[in-house]
Amino acid sequence: MGEEKKGFFARLKAGLAKTRNNIVHGIDQVFSGYSDIDNDFYEELEERLIMGDIGVNATSEIMERVRESVKTLQIKVPWQCKKLLINSIKEQMQVQETAYDFENKKSVIFVIGVNGVGKTTSVGKLAYNLKASGRKVLIAAADTYRAAANDQLREWANRAGVDMISSKEGTDPASVVFDAVSAAKARNVDVLICDTAGRLHNRKNLMEELKKMNRIIDREFPDAHRENLIVLDGTTGQNALVQAKEFGSVTDLTGIILTKLDGTAKGGIAVAIQSELKVPVKYIGVGEGIEDLQKFDSNAFVNALFEVQDGEFEED
Amino acid sequence: MAFESLSDKLQNVFKNLRAKGRLTEEDVKVALKEVKMALLEADVNFKVVKQFVKSVEERAIGQDVMSGLNPGQMVVKIVHEELISLMGSDTTEMKLAPGQQTTVIMMAGLQGAGKTTTTAKIAGKLKQKSKKPLLVACDIYRPAAIEQLHINGEKQGVDVFSMGTGHKPVDIAKAALEHASKNGHNVVILDTAGRLHIDEAMMAELQEIKACITVHQTLLVVDAMTGQDAVNVAKEFNEKVGVDGIVLSKMDGDTRGGAALSVKAVTGKPILFVGMGEKLSDLEQFYPDRMASRILGMGDVLTLIEKAAENIDIDEAKEKDMMSRMKKGKFDFEDYLESMKQMRNMGGLGSILGMLPGMGIKAADLENAIDEKQMKRTEAIVLSMTPAERKNPKLLNPSRKHRIAKGAGVDIAVVNRFIKQFEQSQKMMKQFSGMGKRGFGGFPGMGGRGGRKYF
């Protein structure tokens, strides 16, 4: 057994080492590496997509679209597929023009997601962005669970120069939301942003708690435009799809904030979510600084998706 | 849920195989193709999957399989063995410096992986082992990271050392070591800031700490939900900083946890702990064989039992007595009260449920079934019984039941239903008494809708 194990690791390590020293131009390598569009070519293309966390299902769908187009357009050469593939994903990931309307309305932004994905940081960045564009912003510390969550958000409120409704550890987050909505109305705030505690989507009671907060916003502030953003860590694999599904059953998700794209993960799971749940990515997080939040650009996203991760995983 | 778990998937594949009886080379290939897909959907890195499937195939096709009695079982066995061997064949305990020496542990990982919480959890474990840990706040970047560590330290009853955000982490670490030796701390745990593996400056910070002080254990905390990128992260941390062990966090989610395989395969370092929840007691040892069994759908009964044993504070004699009565189906209402108390102690039932093998239980179901309100209500019913009635449920005639209903402030129908369920539970207890040797004072019939389908 020991012998075999060693063999396995040795082989794997050798493979990965090779990848590192052999950074070729990502997906281009597949396109130029084959002279015919055959099964091997398709298979390798498929592998590239899976390596980007796009997932088995969404990948099969994309591949089906590619195969169809190849047939109808009578494409014979692999590199001609490239444009086809990339454009098709770019199109799919395009954000609607109305996606950012909430920025100019009276709105409540409800920020939710599992633990550690970057909710609080994103709330800080969003507050900063909105304030910079002249909006009156209020943020609510509705994470009453995690240690020092309130202090953390307070720091962001200071950095962004916006007001905050604070809370004490262990209190009812719904009452914080209630207070925040009242304050937002009383102070004639343009945008109220609610930070919430990270919670795993399979925790039924915690999801119920989120529903309660959602109801309170609906009930207390029916005129406000609702923006419900799920924060997803760009490094997360297929579970992000389940997260989006489950959080989507608490409130109507209007968008995704995809964080940590400054790493080597490119957030390919967002493609799967878009294709299965039709929830668009609206912002991306590209660092820990207050200015490191960008509006989503499907061109840049898809380009990055294929470039980097391909080079990293070049085979032989 | 619409998503099949890896266990379900593999189970389905092998169910078909079993049904076929004898395996051809083609059968193995078809089955392994499914395995491959399942593993990919579980976020096991593509490269790791390829190697894994190849090695299983090599073993499965040919003599090994042909000599097996039941070909399907043989493949299960091979996949299982290979999974175990991939994850490390033994349970590894974290190494502590011998004798009176101080062990220095450094936590490392990406942002949001769960380092600060894990730091406090490990401290709790060490405290249980009569160590005197010191937690050190080396995250000078994330707002309120230091406060978070202080609060967690306090909850765990361990000391925390911090110097604010104005000093370099390496200097904080050095000062902490001095503080530790003066104050008799024999384990020092450095909580560091989350960082990207490609952030050269931040990686250099960890290297500097390691260059200036002796770090005995560098633990990489990896979010169990990580996707394909897990290999890059693990590889970079291991090459640049050096990793001695891995902690898998957020395993209480419903992620299929393929990252565990990837990280293990890339670093070759043992997975030491598994984070099973937000509570500071939710840290478990990692058992490769159990994990493999869990992946294959055999569940994790052993972990379940151990967890129960650890958290339940009940004296041995009483427990033994209770278990033996349970086995005979002589579980009474006193025991019921006791086990209710235990259930509360155990906390997050969802996390326990995930460990139970293919019983078709979802965490959500259980949380539904055993909601706190219902527990309170049934508790009130039991408390309205006389001690004699609790000891001998047979005494409960209609007039007594009426009195109880009044006392508990519920409808008589509720009392009747509860007692009926209780009787069913007794029966089930008898059937399932073989499940655990210790402590797990069972939850059948705990809630209104419980019992019926759970066992």
Ligand SMILES: Nc1nc2c(ncn2[C@@H]2O[C@H](COP(=O)(O)OP(=O)(O)OP(=O)(O)O)[C@@H](O)[C@H]2O)c(=O)[nH]1
């Ligand atoms: N590199 C990088 N780090 C990020 C980004 N967004 C957030 N982070 C970091 O990720 C970590 C977790 O961020 P938080 O904002 O505390 O995450 P959260 O979702 O509020 O966490 P909980 O409230 O504990 O569930 C922090 O160290 C952040 O600095 C990003 O876009 N890039």
Ligand SMILES: [Mg+2]
């Ligand atoms: Mg937060």
